[in-house]
Amino acid sequence: MLDFLKGPLEAIQDFYLLAGRALRNIARKPHYTDDIKIQMDSIGVGSIPIVLLTGFFSGAVMALQMGRALQQYGQTGRTGTVVSIILVRELGPVLTSLMVAGRNASGIASELGSMKVTEQIDAMRALGTDPEQKLVTPRMIATAVMLPCLTVIDDFVGMLGGWLIGKLVYDLDWLQYWSQAWRALDWTDVIQGLLKPFVFSFVVSLIGCFYGLKASGGTQGVGKATTQAMVAASVTILILNLFMGLIFVKYTGN
Amino acid sequence: MRSDKSLLWFDSVKVSFGDVDALDGICFNVREGETRIVMGAAGSGKTVMLKTAMGLNRASAGKVTLLGEDITHKPENDLFAIRSKVGMLFQESALFDSMTIAQNVAYPLLNQQGERMPREKMEEAVRDSLRFVELEHTMLKYPSELSGGMRRRVAIARAVVTKPALLLYDSPTAGLDPITAHTIMALIVKERDVDNTTALVVTHRYQDGNLVANFRYNSSSGRLDPCADAAENTIFMVLKEGRLVFEGKQSELEASKDSYISKFVKRPEKSGI
């Protein structure tokens, strides 16, 4: 009767097993440090342009709308506060993670998927390497290090975009904007703003690897794995973001 | 040259994927010095058989003994040591796209467990192996820059670089033109006669088996000479829907009246090698 649940439940179980092995492999030899560096470059440095663009435009558009809403109460001067809180707590982590999910969860899935369907994964096993150790763990570590860094960049560029709009449209004083933006932030905001991308990084890398390693059925299967990885990672990030937000609201009291 | 030492033994092996039995009740025993030609229709289980021999696929019943060790239930991590004594050529070559040809061939030397070779020795082994397949000049190229036939030859170089005792060739001639296919088969015969390796060769071309059974590599002329002795150590196997339906010498294969089996036999005179 519950047969239709068997497939998804098995997939979830397989995913957790993969995640467990990938974490355990951090402590096991051999360590593929070169692969970690290569992945940091491709996932981290490679994502900077897209993060700059999303950060700037999301900050700018937020300042535009917030400034207008605040104008009704004669509080345009507080734009900096609102922009900085929303960016650091929510928009920075989520937008950065979604962008990196779109770029890298799918990228990882298509790379590993191609390797799977062309038997390169089997060849690795035949030639003495554990593909999870060599492919999954380096990607997981690289994403976990780089995604919080990218989020910081995104937050900063977002504030910059917000300031530019504040200046051009509402003629805000720069000192007022930046000092408010800075003072608005509590240490819990910073923790929340860095913990979220750290958690989401595992969603991006592990879901990408999971769908890639599961790919079958030629190039068509790779295409399917790529799409599935991106959708699954994005949805998971949005759901987790709400839960993490709820926890922070409950325990930090603001 | 052929001894009674068993290198690979399948004992009633069954391999299932969900409800599909890819292999069912497979029994055979490969002795040192033999070359086995494995034939069968597409989807009959040839690839699964080779992968199961290396523990890349797991038997759901029966027992697989590789180089004297029971690998049926060995954990993946304990398999790496024994896999390093076996070379495998994958159906689509399975070269690593992100590495150069030299890095591909060096991969097993760098990654297999056991004592690491010194750097100069490793470079020499890579060079020797690529020279064996006559592709020394491609060391710094990437797999995407080579033709299909050249990629197969690089994959052979990668499979033999560790001097394995047993070689598994999955469809080395599939999808190649007759001339390139002949070049590849000549390399396989050469590897057999130069290094005395035992091998399983999957193919759908009868002339490939015929070449292995009736020719010998002449190291002074560098060519293949007709030789009747090789037939003694060449054993044909035919798979049908996951079952082994024939095992025997070329003469027995040619004498078979079974319609499925005789489909794989082409008279050598007609095949025009």
Ligand SMILES: Nc1ncnc2c1ncn2[C@@H]1O[C@H](COP(=O)(O)OP(=O)(O)O)[C@@H](O)[C@H]1O
């Ligand atoms: N990883 C797998 N998952 C599910 N089915 C598989 C898998 N590998 C092989 N099979 C099935 O096993 C059978 C034998 O496949 P294979 O050994 O690749 O055939 P071939 O003789 O053409 O090499 C086929 O029916 C194939 O669909």
Ligand SMILES: [Mg+2]
């Ligand atoms: Mg096959």
